[in-house]
Structure formats: structure tokens, C-alpha cells
Amino acid sequence: MPYLVLARKYRPRSFADVVEQGHVTQTLRNALSSGRVAHAMLFAGPRGTGKTTIARILARALNCEAGPGPDPCNRCRSCLDLLAGRGADVYEIDGASNNNVDQIRELRENLKYLPAHSRYKIYIIDEVHMLSASAFNALLKTLEEPPAHVLFFFATTEAHKIPATILSRCQRFDLRRIPAAALVEHLGSVCRSEGVRVDPQGLEAIAREAEGSVRDALSLLDQVLSGGEPEVGAEQVLETLGLVDRRRLHELLSACLAGETAPFLSAIEDLYGRGHDLKKLYAELLALLRDLWVLRGSREGDRLVDRLPAERRELEALAARFPEETVESALEAFFREEASVRLSASPRLAVEMAFFRWRRSRGVLSIERLMEHLEALRASLAGDGEPVRDGGESGPAPATPPASSPTARPAAPPARGLEAWQEVIARLAEEFPSVAAALRRARLVAAGPERVEIDPGESDFLRQSLVREKPLAALRRVCAEVFGGAPEIVIAGGGSPAPAPSRSRRDRRAAVQETMNHPLIAEAIQLFNGRLIDVAVNPEEDA
Template sequence: MSYLVLARKYRPQTFNEIVMQGHITRTLTNAIVSNRVAHAILFSGPRGTGKTTVARILAKAMNCKEGPIPVPCNVCRSCMEITTGNAVDVFEIDGASNNSVDQVRELRENVKYMPAHSLYKIYVIDEVHMLSLAAFNALLKTLEEPPSHVMFIFATTELRKIPVTILSRCQHHDFRRIDVESISKHLETICSKENVDIAVESLRLIAHEADGSMRDALSLLDQVMTCSDGALSHDQVLELLGVLDRKIIFDLSAAIFSKDTSGLLDMVEEIYASGHDMKKL
């Protein structure tokens, strides 16, 4: 069996497992409980913050055999199919490669038909901002008055590119960047499960480099874990990620404040010689 990257292996399967997006998971949970889930939902926010993952969990919650239910069972046919990505009633569409008006018209024709075995036919359109203006216009009427068995979930990293006419027809949820502390704790939990010994200092460095993206953090952790079979030192992690030690930054600052021009130039030369990007200083 091929190796399963950490981002896929530890993808959350319930709302409770989502990191740092409680304002969204709470709203969706309450909407499911009170039977007030919108027929068109738009998720926006930075990359790697959980938009597609939450869309899949919402699809499972709506189509679960026990549902609609806030916590999907993850064992029924519908939940299992969505988890493995081959659900016949949940369509994950890449907006970048399915952005023509003809493809949207075909989608519009297909929504008329009832789901095969689930409660809802759910369309998850990722990178929806990549649709052409004509494609958006073709979708307007269906978004405004969709059949009762159809749900649309859109995800985008470029909210400003979504036409106002689409925004007004969707319930909008804004995902936030995940803070360093939350990412670091999540990485620590995964390292514990994987029996990998990495210092907390190194995990914080990875979290900082991820720039608020959990997926990027897990990709970097994957890279670091592949580097060594045993325990990894912080210096090894710094070298692997191509990141400057914070001590060097402090030494540079000290040299500037003390007007130590010679020492400052020596440090800059050493940093440049080691191949680091000077713009990141």
C-alpha cells in the first residue's frame, strides 16, 4: 500500500476534531440540530484552514443514515463513501478545471434527479472563484430556487472574486488562520500517535513556518519525519526547513544596537554563504 501523508491520514472526521474554527462548527452544528441548514453555503479563508474538510463533514452529517445529525456515525454506507471519496450522491468538483458555462449547465440539468440512496444530493465546488462569469450567471437561478433534495457547498481562497449576486444567495462562513499554539499542539498529538520524538521547540518552528495553514504544517512535519529514523535535533530541523535560528536574529539585532559594524557584516556574510534567503531576515 502506498504511503498516506499525514494531512490525509489525520483528516478530521467530525466537527469536534476541527482545529480553531469553533465559530463555524458551532453554527453548523446548531443549524443541523434546529433543521435550519442553508441550501447554499460558502466557505472562504486562507489555504489549509479546513474548508474542504468541513464541507465533507457537513455532507456526512446531512446524509448519514442516522441523520441529519451533528455527529456523523462514520460507519454507515453514506459516511464511508464520503470518507473514501466515492460517494454517488456527493459530488466534489474542482472549479479550476470545471469552469465553463456548459459544465455548469450540465450540473443544472443533473440537480433535477433525486439522490441514489441518500437524503441529499450535495455539490461541493472547491476553488469556486475560478468559475467564469458566464458559469456563475448560469448557476444563479438554481442557487436561488434549488430542488429540496439539493445542497451546494462552495469553497474559495479568493472571496473578492465571487460575484455579489452569488454571495447574496449563500450563507457565508469565514475561516481564520490557525494560530501557532493550536498548530503546535496538534502536531504534538500526531507525533505522539506516530511515536516520533521531536522537540516542542521544533514543532513551534514548523507551526510558525506554516503561516496559519494546518495542511502546510502537516506537510512540513511529514518532511521532517522522513529525514530521520530516530530523534531529530532542533538544528537538524532548522537545516532541513532552511530556516534561520532565532538566536542569529537576536545576534544581528544586538550588533545593530551596539553599532558593531564589523560583527554585523561577518554575520550577514555567514548567513549569505550558508544559502539562506536574505529577504527573510
């Protein structure tokens, strides 16, 4: 007798044997018990998750001589014939090779004949999405009102390719990928039944490679056991299947995130020399980066990352070593290069170039950080005072007027007024951050519901800003909200804000030259590695 592969030998014979599809099998068992089985059903899901298997079990349960019941007996003539693949009333059709309209018309002609010796004539069409448009159209009327003795069960991996007119005539059941832990448990059960022992880490490697498919997992296990040895180690599993050791892959990921060139290139050289597919390796690296990013930034990482416990702990330890921004930036950079690696004729060079591009971009400032530096420089240039620190707060500025001032200044407002003034500045910063930064260096002379007096000191920028209509209106509105009433804004030594005289051409040239020679401009050029192209006077300030 020829050898029966594990995927066929351990095909489930009842709904209870189906792995991790309880949401489908329980619904079908209830439908069988209550006699509410639809005449057309569609089973959709990834490969190897049990679509055709469930359709076969359902067909046996419907035609079982002891039924129909929630499970087939697997002992009567009908059940045994179907298990042996010789059932006369259950037709299993491959949609990929029987996809033209003539074959569907022939099928439709045979529907009028009653079953040979079973309760129902059942048609199981696998990969139904491969039928042509004409074949689907020929099936429409029959699918909507089939004879009472005919049932249709469809299976597909690409339900989106099936016309909506077909989908609307079927009950749809979506099958899920099998979690890695459930696959490991199922493979362990098969190994015990076969009388062999496979290292748990080897079973984990098979489960990862199967990507949620029971059939793929059993086929890989069959390949591993083909050597006939009673005990198989993890290293033998990796060598037989050509898989990458997870520890090696984690070392590669760590070197990548750290930007360490020598370890990364050495790992790529070693894996390339062992004959591993670098395109597949890159896809695994992307998947690890995604899981690392989820574990680093989400509170539901355990639910969103389908990894075995040991590997999840390793990823969590790795995630703790790097900031979330680094992981996110690496994922974005490597995902951007995914198409280049996948389509490249030289995948090794493509992977190395992707790493070098990521390594080069690690020192680049983010947009948010860049804007903070620009705002700090702009506020410092405007106030001609101490630069704003990274935290956004200005440095200390002199608040005491010169002793030779001819006009006596009122006493400083009480602490409560200063707290309210800080609130005014904070609100104004949402609309005019540079004006708010200049106000932090100004001195508050008086504050109340009728009058707010500000001493800008040596800041011409603040004086000119409060002449402009929009900043002044915003300051009045915020002061009214904080102090109440409708306070008048007064500039100490200058009365109420009034339009400033227009600059002469000579003054504008002097301002431009002063700006170009300012030390902070040189600092900005050095900070951003740029060059000064032009300086323009704000037309609103010049008006």
C-alpha cells in the same frame, strides 16, 4: 499499500476534531440539530485552515443514515463511502479546472435527477472564485432556487473575487488562521500518535513556517519525519526545512536597531552562505520589527503579537533596549525598501543597501525636534537674548530697570498676578509662539481687569509684534479671559501700542546685514549643515 501522508491520514472526521474553528463548527452543529441548514454555504479563509474538510464533514452529517445530526456517525454506508472518496451523491469539483460556462450548464442539467441512495445531492466546489463570469451567471438562478434535494457548499481563499450576486445567495463562514501555540499542540499530538519524538523547539519552528495552516504544518512535519528516525532535534528540523535559527534572526535584528555594521553584514554573509532565501529573510525581519513595535508601543501586545511565549519574552527584552522612536523609524525605513528587495535580482545587495540607508537616517532629526530647534532660534533672534532651551523655556533675563531711568516704575505685581501672567503666555503660545517666547523675557509691570502694562526691555521684536493687529488682538483676548474685564495693553515707556514708522531703505539694509552677521545665524547653519540663501524683512513689521 502506498504511504498516506499525514495531512490526509489525520484529516478531521468530525467537527470536534477540527482545530481552532469552533465559531464555525458550533454554528453548523446547531443548524444540523435544529434542521436549519441553508441550501448554499460559502467557507472562506486562508489555505489549510479546514474549509473543504468542514464541507465534507457537513455533507456526511446531512447524508448520514443515523442523522441528520450534529456529527456524522462515520460507521454507516453513506459515511464510509464518503470517507473512502467514492460517495455517489457528493460531487467535489475543482473550480480552477472546471471553470467555464459549459461545465456549469452540464452540472445544472444533472440537478434534476434525485440522489442515488442518499438524502441529498451535494456539490462541493473548491476554489470557487476561479469560475468565469459567465459560469457564475449560469449558476445564479439555480443557486437562488435549487431543487429541494440539492445543496451547494463553496470553498475559497479569495472571497473578494466572488460576485456580490453569488455572495448574497450564500451563508458565509470565515475561518481563521490557526495560532502558533495551537499548531504546536496539534503537531505534538500527531507525533505521539506516530510514535516519534520531535524537539519542542523544532515543532515551534514548523508552526512558525506554516503561518497558521494545519495542512502546511503536517506537510512540513511529514518531511521532517521522512528520515525515519525516532527522535528529531531542533537543529535537524532547521536543516531539513532550510529555516533560519531564531536566535540568529534576533541577533540580526539587534545589530540592525543598534546600527552595528560589522555584525549585520557578518550575519547576512553567514545566512547567504548557508543558502537561505534573503527575500524571505527580509520578510521575517520586517515581521519581527512589526511585533517589536507593537510590543514597545501598545498595551495589548500579548494579544496583537502571535508569538510563542519563549520568543515573546525575547522580543520584550529586546524592545526594552531601544526607544520606541528607534523601532518605529527602523520599521518605516525597512518597509519602504520592501518592494526593492522583493523585486531585486540581487537580494543580498538590496538588503545591505536597505540597512545602510536606515543607518544613515538614524542621526537625522525628526520633524518635531527640528521645529523645536527652529522655534528656539527664531525666538532668540527676535529677542536678541539668551537662546531658548530645548524644553521651551527661556533663560533668565534682566527684569530690573536701569538706575538712570527718569521715570519711576510701579512695584511688581503680586505672585498671584505673576501666575496669571504665565497662564496668559501659555495660552498665547498656542497661536503666536514667538511672541509668547519674547513675553517670557519681558517684565510685567501691572496686571488687572482694566490695564496690563508690559516692559519689553531691549526687545524691539516684542514692541513691533504688539503693533501688529493679530498678535495684539490675541493678547487682549487672552488677558480678558484671564484677568477679566477689557484691559488696555500698555507698553512701558511707549504708551499704548501704535503703528511703527516705516523703515527707510537704509534701515532695512542695516537690519539685513545685522541678521547675516548674528552669531546665532552661524550656529543655526552649523547645526543644520546648511547655508544662508537670503534674508527678507517681514512686510508686516515694515508697514
